[in-house]
Amino acid sequence: MTLPTHAEIVVIGGGIIGCSTAYHLARDHKADVVLLEQGRITSGSTWHAAGLVGQLRSSASITRVLKYSVELYKGLEAETGLATGWKMTGCLRLATNADRWIEFKRLATTAKSFGMDMQLLSPDEVKRMWPLMETGDLVGASWLPTDGQASPSDITQSLAKGARMHGAKLHEGVRVTGFAMRDGRITAVKTDKGDIACDKVVNCAGQWARQVGAMAGIDVPLQPVKHQYIITEKIDGLANDAPTIRDPDRRTYFKEEVGGLVMGGYEPNPQAWETGLAGGDVPNDWEFRLFDDDYDHFEQHMSEAIARVPALANVGVKQMINGSESFTPDGNFILGSAPECSNMFVGAGFNAFGIASGGGAGWVLAQWVVDGEAPLDLWVVDIRRFSEMHRDRQWVRDRTLEAYGKHYTVGFPHEEYESGRPRIVSPLYQRLKAHNAVFGSKLGWERPNWFAPQGMEAKDVYSMGRQNWFGPVGDEHRHVREAVGIFDQSSFAKYELSGSDALKALDWICANAIDKPVGRLTYTQLLNTRGGIEADLTVARLADEKFYIVTGTGFRTHDLSWIKDHIATDARVDVKDVTEAFGTLSLMGPKARKVLEAVTDVDVSNAAFPFGHVREIAIAGHTVRALRVTYVGELGWELHVPIGATGEVFDALMAAGKPHGIRPVGYRALESLRLEKGYRAWGSDITPNDTPLEAGLGWAVKLKKNTDFLGRRALETMNGAVPKKRFAGFTVDDPDIVLVGRETILRDGQPVGYLTSGGYGYTVGQNIGYGYVRNDGGVSDDFLTSGNYELVVAMDKVPAGLHLEPLYDPTGEKVKS
Structure with a gap:
């Protein structure tokens, strides 16, 4: 097949992500798509992936992405005629200690909040489901029946065939060598077989995604890590529909394959792939290649696996797979429009769950490419969550290895990463250390989370219950309510926007009216075309043609990119990031x-x-x-x-x-102070999935003004109608309850939503949570106030009070419900 000279969209990479993206672009959007693969389809890391397919994540949107993968894999063979190897075996996750069991109870609650039936089983029930397993040390297990396993190569080939069936053109043996650029945009993809002019590029190059991005000046912070698993000979008594197993306390996983087991794990001392090339680049010819078997490093998994499945001690190993997988500094994959180049999109860094994610990731990425904005709240995987510091290869390597090592550790609330710190400190760092500050890290900045009183070690002690900082934080909280406190918030992202068209540009971007006199502040959201909240920030008018914008630390790249992307190209506007100023x-x-x-x-x-x-x-x-x-x-x-x-x-x-x-x-x-006041937090309480009308922020939208703004049309269609979901507050009196978010909201015993954030209000003396109450027939005031509410916390129901107003008023009084 001759390489075309022009295409609407060029997808780089023929692994599962690239093939899925090309398939969805062609099937759903009838796009003119060309996919380029330097080797053969599946030849990166896809072909040697273990193929476990789990669905549950802490984000509702990412869980939806993974659930979509399962639905796609179920029906793909019927469409393309190529088998995918999909088996819905279900998955058992094993718990051997109290902290893990609480984690699983919270996960099961989250699953039910997201519409999935995760069950909690006793050791005896696990033994009946998996007779070859040693269960004497188990507290219990979680069971998600809709999880399963698949053949990575077969799925990818089936997606590739489906993409071709819908008109996509796939070319193997074509290596991308660079890009033609104009005004910060890609105009053509250069290859060793000729150039392809294009409108958009999707970088799905897997472990090569970082160096492909670098050709266009784009940073894709990945680190290849060696990941090993074995395939055993046939094991007598092992059912061919045996559930997959995740045994996190022993850091191992299992799946049945042709009568034997696939077994691998996530060790606390992972091995980065030091490629020996400049910048750690992956060799271009690393196709269908593996590393030498490393039984010394793998022994830690082997001993734990035999303790769990004793039959492994007497069975041969058919093959060891030691391949490279792309991991990221926070364990989440990377999707979206690159901030450095608005017409390159990225889908990479899948942290060894690319098979589970592949179908759904291709679906949302294709939509993102076509629309120019994410179709869901995909913030946790958005490439714009990174910043300039992620260009530091050593920092990315160290943090990524720490994230890999935490893959199966207990997920304690509020746990901080330790590697690569301190990275960025404010001028007050040493002063605050002298006050016994216990620091956390946000986008590289060291920020004081709390201050240890005299005689107490300035250190977090993690637990599933109340953590060691609970009391000291209460003292700080009360001090701000009663006297005066000072917060170091130097990490805030800050921008200056100036020029003769500055007001006009902001008036289009901001949902609230910012055409106020010099010296005024405006709290506003920035909305997408669906009316969803893409950013939540403050705009200060310093002069007629100069504005100062302040937003959250972690949103620095995202919010600046969103602003720049939505300013007209001919506007006389200068935008500067002045965070460090x-x-x-x-x-x-x-x-x-x-x-x-x-x-x-x-x-x-x-x-x-x-x-x-x-x-x-x-x-x-x-x-x-x-x-x-x-x-x-x-x-x-x-x-x-x-x-x-x-x-x-x-x-x-x-x-x-x-x-x-x-x-x-x-x-x-x-x-805790903001929870009492009912202030929303972007990324949890308000997201691109939520409109200001649903979030109770309609007062901050200029719908009464005859001014157009981004998202207005979507809000006008909703304005005046009874929304199907509404933001509300909840309190729980029991002081032993710990709310962390994603607890299920029950109204008259029926699930109607889940908490988006949770914590404790020291002034009101109650646990506080916020979330959206949902009802297809509409959520009116009467619907909200006429119900009796409970929260499901770690699978236990607890009575809850509903609150539609702040729990704390400006005079410090508790608001009566």
């Missing part, structure tokens, strides 16, 4: 004004400096942008300080605040 000190609490008055000559009374305003004030001889805004429900200011002056301004505030009991406060107290 300013430190941010949030001064919060009823005594905040007294502290601020003592360090500045500017009138900071309520009349002179009302809420929702921005002023430049002088503190310690430095010009500070003071934003009168709060995320804790108390009087307060965000003080944006020239980064080099942050220490001096902090010292001045601490000295002036001493008579008022000022103290530094961490992010865990910030979280």
Whole structure:
């Protein structure tokens, strides 16, 4: 087949992700698609994948993606005539200790929240299902009957045939050598067989995705890791429909294959593939190749596997597979539009569950390519979750190996990564360490989560119940409610947008009205075409043609890219990321004004400096942008300080605040304070799946103004109608209950949704959770208030109170329900 000279979309890579993406582009969108594979279809890491297919993840959208994979694999053979090897065997996950069992109970709750029937089994029930297994050490197991296994090569070949059937053109033996670029966009793909002019490129090059991206200046932070498994000879008594097994406490997995077992695992001391090439590049000719067997490294899995399945001790090993798999620094795969080049999309880094993800990932990625925006809330896998620091190969390697090593460890709430730290510190880092700060990390920034009191070690101790910081965080929380605290929020992402078209550009992007006088702040969402919330931020008008935008630390790349992508190409607008130019000190609490008055000559009374305003004030001889805004429900200011002056301004505030009991406060107290006030958190409470009307944020949308904005048309179709879901708050009195999110919401005994976030409110003395109540017939006020509510927490039902207003009012009083 001759290589075409032009295509609408070029997909690079013929593994399961590339073939699935080409299939869905051709089938669903009738797109003109060309797929290029440098070797043969499946020849990267797809062909040697183990082929386990699990569906449950902590994200509802990603679970939906994986569930779609299963549905696709079930029917693909009927469409293409090629078998996929799909078997719905179900999956057993084994628990041998109390923490793991609580984790499984929470997972089973999450599964039911997402519409999946995960069951919890006793050791005896497990033994009956899998007679060859040693179950004496089990507490129990989870059982998801719709999980299964498949043949990676067969699925991929079936997807490839399906793509061809729908008009896609697949070319093997074609190597991409570079890209022709113009104005930051790809205009053609260069190959060793000729160039292909194109409109869009989808980088599904697997372990080569990083170096393919680099040809266009795009960073795809991957690390190839050696992953081993064995295939045994036939085992007497092993059923051919035996469930797959995940045995995380022994770090191993099993699946039946031709009467024997596939067995592998995730060791705590993984081996990165040091390729020996510049930058760690993967050799171009690494096709259908494996590493030498490494039984010494694999022995740790073998001994654990024999303890679980004693029959393994007396059976031969037919083959060992030691292949490279692409892993990422946070264990989540990578999808979406690259921030450096808006017409290259990426689907890579599947952390050894590419087979489970392949069908669904291709489905959503194809939609993303066609529409230019994600069809679901895919934030946890969005390539724009990364930042400039992810270009550091050593950092990516170290963090990725840590993530690999945690693959089967207990997932404790609030657990932090340890490698590659500290990476970015604010000027207050040493000062806060002197106050016994316990730091967490967000997009490389070290941020104080809490402060250990004298005599207590400044260290997190993880558990499934109340963790060691619960008491100290309560003290910090109460201090902000009663006196004054200071938060180091220097990690906030900050941008300046200026130019004669700045107001016009922001008016289109922002859902709220930002055409306010100089000196005013606007809290606003940025919406997608479906009316879903793509960002949640603050815009301060510093001058007629200059705006200052503040958003969350982790959203730095995403939000900046979204803004840039939605400014007209001919607009006279300059957008700059100024994150490192300013430190941010949030001064919060009823005594905040007294502290601020003592360090500045500017009138900071309520009349002179009302809420929702921005002023430049002088503190310690430095010009500070003071934003009168709060995320804790108390009087307060965000003080944006020239980064080099942050220490001096902090010292001045601490000295002036001493008579008022000022103290530094961490992010865990910030979280409990915002929960009491009912403030939404983007990425959990509000996402691209949720509209402001559903989230109770309709007041922040300019629908009454005759101004068009991105997402307006979608909201107009919903405005006035009774929504099918609505955001609501819930409280639980039992102090021993721990809410972490994704607990099922029951109304009159029936599931109607799940919590999007959860925690504890120290002022109100209750557990607090938020989530969406759903009803196909509409969620009216009467529907909400007429029901009796419970939450399912780790599979136990607990009574819950419903709250449609903040639990804490501005005067510090508990709002009566």
